[in-house]
Amino acid sequence: MKEIDKEVKILIKEIINKRVKAKENGESPKEDLLGLLLDSNDKEIRKQGNTNLGLALTKSLKTANSSTLQDKKLQQICLLYPPIAALGRMIHEETKIENLILPSGSHLMLHLMLLHYDANLWGDDANEFNPERFDEGVSKATKGQAIYFPFGGGPRICVGQAFAMLEAKLALVMILRHFSFKLSPSYSHAPHTIITLQPQFGAQLILSEL
Numbered sequence: 238m239k240e241i242d243k244e245v246k247i248l249i250k251e252i253i254n255k256r257v258k259a260k261e262n263g264e265s266p267k268e269d270l271l272g273l274l275l276d277s278n279d280k281e282i283r284k285q286g287n288t289n290l291g292l293a294l295t296k297s298l299k300t301a302n303s304s305t306l307q308d309k310k311l312q313q314i315c316l317l318y319p320p321i322a323a324l325g326r327m328i329h330e331e332t333k334i335e336n337l338i339l340p341s342g343s344h345l346m347l348h349l350m351l352l353h354y355d356a357n358l359w360g361d362d363a364n365e366f367n368p369e370r371f372d373e374g375v376s377k378a379t380k381g382q383a384i385y386f387p388f389g390g391g392p393r394i395c396v397g398q399a400f401a402m403l404e405a406k407l408a409l410v411m412i413l414r415h416f417s418f419k420l421s422p423s424y425s426h427a428p429h430t431i432i433t434l435q436p437q438f439g440a441q442l443i444l445s446e447l
């Protein structure tokens with residue numbers, strides 16, 4: 238796991254460094270999030286007279302790695318809004334589940350939203366944002382049951398899980414080091430599935446530079 242963690246960090250650094258180079262050559266779009274963050278990072282570095290961009294990135298990576306509160310929040314976000322909302326499987330041989338006989342070739346869908354919002358499994362606050370339920374990790378929160386599947390499970394579990402979580406934390410840390418943000422009044426809550434679960438009308442935020 239430590240090896241994967243190291244590789245993931247190197248990958249993320251490579252992505253950012255490539256972008257920094259493109260920016261220096263005037264080839265990088267400014268108006269996306271990474272462009273905005275790099276701009277803001279540059280300003281901070283100029284203010285502090287520090288020309289070593291790597292230091293700011295290393296600090297962000299350190300903060301991202303040590304933030305267990307963010308882990309819990311991301312786990313809760315994946316409970317309410319699993320980016321992949323349903324998993325599909327085909328059965329290769331006739332299978333009996335209690336009194337149900339599923340013929341070979343049947344297609345099954347496991348709908349994560351049904352599982353993740355089930356009050357019998359998660360309690361009465363199933364549909365509330367409550368990161369504290371993950372205080373003692375995922376296996377305690379699920380009481381060892383197979384009821385939490387944002388990254389799938391078993392032999393086909395997502396190989397990019399650690400990368401995706403670190404990437405999300407890193408993006409958050411980099412934003413929060415430079416900006417505070419709140420939801421724009423134009424935001425309309427409409428989770429919607431087009432392959433992945435996404436906000437149908439976008440998620441407009443108002444960023445204020447710190």
Ligand code: HEM
Pocket residue numbers: 319320321324325386387388389390392393394395396397398400401
């Ligand atoms: C928030 C981000 C992500 C989510 C929610 C996610 C979710 C999932 C889920 C649910 C599965 C299982 C699919 C199934 O059982 O049918 C899966 C598989 C997989 N994911 Fe991800 N994933 C994410 C990011 C990534 C990233 C960043 C990578 C690559 C760097 C990646 C690579 C893969 C691969 C290769 C598999 C197939 C594994 C196999 O079948 O053996 N994923 N992912």
